[in-house]
Amino acid sequence: MYFIAFILLVLWSLVGSFDVSYYHDKKYSLYLFPESIREHLYHTIRAICYPIIVFSLFYKNFIGILFWIGVLAIIIDTIFFILDAFEEKNSRNKWGGLSHGEYITHLISNALHYCAITTILLSKIFLPTPDKYPAYLSIIAMVFVCGGTITAIQHIWRLYKFNS
Template sequence: MDILYILTSIFLVLFMVLATYDGFYLHLWKYKLYQHNESNFEHKTHTVRAILFPIIVWCLLIENSLEFFIIGMVLTFVDLIVLGFDAYSEKDSRDFMGGLPRWEYIIHLFANGFHYAIIALTIGIKLSIEGNSIYYITAPISTSLASNILTIVAENAIPGAVILAFLHVFLLFQNTQNIWDSYRNRINCC
C-alpha cells in the first residue's frame, strides 16, 4: 500500500510544479491570458479549476470520511467537465499568439496526467473491493512514513493553491487587472 502513497506524493509534487509554471508563469505572467478577449473564457476555466483544486486535495487527501470523499469525487467530475471546455477553447483562445505552443501543450498533457493519476491512486487508497462490493475504508488506512509524507505534501499544497486561485479570481476584473499590471510592469524580467 505504501507504493500508492509514494506515487501519489510524487505526482502531487510534479503536478504542483507544472501547474505553477503553467498557471502562474505562462498564463498570468508571460502571456497575460486575462487581458485578451480571445482567451477570456480560457482564463475563466482556469479560475474554476484553480478554485476546485485545493478543495479536491482537502477532500480526498486530507479529510478521511466518506462524505468528504464523495464531495471530492463530485468536484473531480466537475473539474473534468471544466477541463473539457478548457481544452476545447484553447485553440481559439491562443489566436493572439499564433496558437498554443507545442511545448505548452505537452506541459498541459503531463500536468493533467499527474492530476488525474493522483485521483486514481487516491481511489485505490480509499476504496476496497471485496467480492461484488466496494467499501470506503473508514479507519485511517495507514500511519506509515509514506502516508505521513502524503499528508504533509497535501497540506503544504493547499496554501499555494489557494493563493493561485485567489490570483485567478483577482484577475477576472478590470480594476484588479490594472493593479496587477502596474506592479507586474515594474519587473523587467521573465
C-alpha cells in the same frame, strides 16, 4: 500506494504551477485579453477545484461528505478541463495557437493530475485503511492546499479586475 500518490501529487502540482506561472501569467497574460478571458474563467474554476480535491482526497482518509465533495470537485474540474481544451483554439489565435511547449506541459500535467487522483482513489477504496495516515502526504497536501487557495484567489481577483 500512498507514496506513489504523494509523488504524483508533487509532480502534478509542480508542472501545473509552472504552466500557470510561466505560460498563463508571464508569457501570455491570458487574464488581460477579451479573446482569452473565457479560458481564464475556466482556469479560475479549475483553480478553485484544486485545493478542494487536494484537501478532501490527499490530506486525510476522509469518508462521507468530505470524500464526496472531493469527487464532485473532480467531476467539475474534468468538465472545465474539456471546455478549456476546446476554448484554447479560439483563445490563442492572437499568438498563433497553443505553443508546442505549452501543449507538452498540458499533456504531462494532466497525465500526472489524473494518475495522482486515480492512485489516491484506488488506495482509499481497495487498500485497508492504515492505522496512521501518512504524515508526509498530509503535510504536502496542506502546503498545496494553501498555495492552491492563494492561486484561486488570484484567479478570481484577475477575473474581477477584468470585468470592472
